Amino acid sequence: MTAMIEKVARAIFAADWPKDDWGRFGEMDHVRERYRAMARAAIDAMREPTERMLAATEEVAVGYDDFATGDGTLFLSHPGFHDNAKTAWRVMIDAALEQCG
Secondary structure (H helix, E strand, O other), X not given: OOOHHHHHHHHHHHHXXXXXXXXXXXXXXXXXXXXXXXXXXXXXXOOOOOHHHHHHHHXXXXXXXXXXXXXXXXXXXXXXXXXXXXXXXXXXXXXXXHOOO
């Protein structure tokens, strides 16, 4: 599995050089490292989810309460869900940043 930093670095490279090959710069590690640095910066900039991103999580925060209380009621989100979503997002971004490309 390719590390997220590497995937983003290659995507930025492809946007800059659509007809070139990432592998061609094998002997020029400083070029690839520059794109990895840009990728790290781009991923780090995404560490805080936007309000729209948090609102989008509402669509997945629908559940059926058949095991918590057994009353079979539907619930939409729950208190603190956005805080949990923010925490999960940050943890995923941190994990992406910790991977080496």
